Amino acid sequence: MFTITVASILLVIFIGLGLYLKSVPIFEHNSFWHLISSSEWKPGKGEFGFLPFIAGTVWVTVIAVVLALPVALFTALYLTEYSRSYIRRWVFTALDILAGIPSVVYGVWGTLFIVPWISEKLAPHFVEYSTGYTTLAGGIVLGVMILPLLISLFVEIFSAVPKEFRDASLSLGATKWQTSKYVIIRKTLPGIIAAVILSVSRALGETIAVLMVCGNVTIIPHSLFDSCYPLPALIANNYGEMLSVPMYESALMLAAFLLFIVVFIFNASSRAVIYKIVHSR
């Protein structure tokens, strides 16, 4: 049992190491800095500039978090501080379903609902023409996808605040909202930040749903209505041909390695913070 436990811990390191070793060959031709700052992506000519993909990933993720954060924060406050238990049961059921919906279904929903909505209703107010397959569409779909994770983390963190704190604040004449604002949120701020980082790392790696709605054009998006091409989509779209072009495999493995490292750091730090909060009750 000791062996399986240690082996599974080592697996994390093994995955990181494996991806790193696979992506080493590309460093012999390009410096790391050149790879992540160049926007020339011509695998046939040996040009691998990751900037458009990194920019796409960052854009989509930022939009998702900006949209999901207020919704999640207010919903979680409502569930822990205000709502009756039967309402809580209903919303939790909805969240369970939301968390269980496969990402490909989110993608289908995005193409059927969000994409037409953007191209017909929203985009005409801002730009002349948009197909709807945009950075914004990716961000919205991704935002809905991270909602259940964010809300359940927030609920867990808010519930860890001792009841005495609330009572003290309420007995001083504060309203529930003032209590939420000045006591609950202030007390749990590190936890909130950790939860956001955790959901960012979830958003970074989401592949199929984003791939289906964000257009996949190799450009650096300059507005919400431009298409983009995030890193996971790059890996998923090109794995088939990567063996036939030199250095291509190495480049894609570098993309996977970048994702791995960022997710690793984000996860490790935020989990450590959340662990401290929930266990210090």
Add this chain to the structure above:
Amino acid sequence: MKFKFIEEKIAKSVMIFFALLVVGFVVNIIYTILRRGLPALNWDMISKIPEGGYYNGGGGGILNAIMGSLYIVLGSTFLGLLVSIPIVFYLNVFLNKDSKLAYIARLAFDIMFGIPSIVYGAFAFTIMIYLGMHTSLGGGILVITLLIIPIFIRSMDEVALQLPKDLLDATYALGATKLETIKVVLRQIAPGIATATLLSVGRAIGDAAGVMFTAGFTDSIPTSLSQPAATLPLSVFFQLSSPNADVQDRAYSAALILIFIVLVISVTGRVITTHFSKNKI
């Protein structure tokens, strides 16, 4: 009326609005998929494998993908349970509450939980190339097992952490060895195992990015572990990328089938969880 009461009213309405929005997303997603998927759904879809020219609008169904997903889910759930039950048992019975190894192990599983499935897929793909393997059912099962082990361990562990120390002491007092306490522990964490299985099955059946690399895609039902296997999410994805409108409609029905399976699993899971809880102290 004082400002703080107006503020309270506004804050509360915002919260209710956002909570309704979350429920609204669930309703909208299911409604959208139902509206487009139901008309194209017929018995052939779930009882036949694709016939010639299926992806250009020919006859047949997606039984290949349904069976492929089923095999992968069953195989990986079995393997996942086989690996994770000993680990959870080891973490909670053999290690102290403040053991360093247990802390690192839990952190490692949290990190593994956060690693995107596309990274697992890419990693497994390079290993498979290295070993000279082709995309196969076995490869798919292994990757999904990696993907769900952290879910298994984390959700079982959460229940096992609540295990009263007195209960273990009582079994030791009766002369049981640490290993023999597994009979008691298993019965106590049974609801945890049920919830964990349910969560992992949901994630396993919905994952597309991991199996894309490793299980491949095929029009027939695999008869051995070394043959490629189709999966439902990929079947949705590939049909949706077809320019043919009929085939796209089938993608919507396939998505409907997928979402239906996930919902059924989560409902039965709930029933089983309540049933299993009866032995819990």
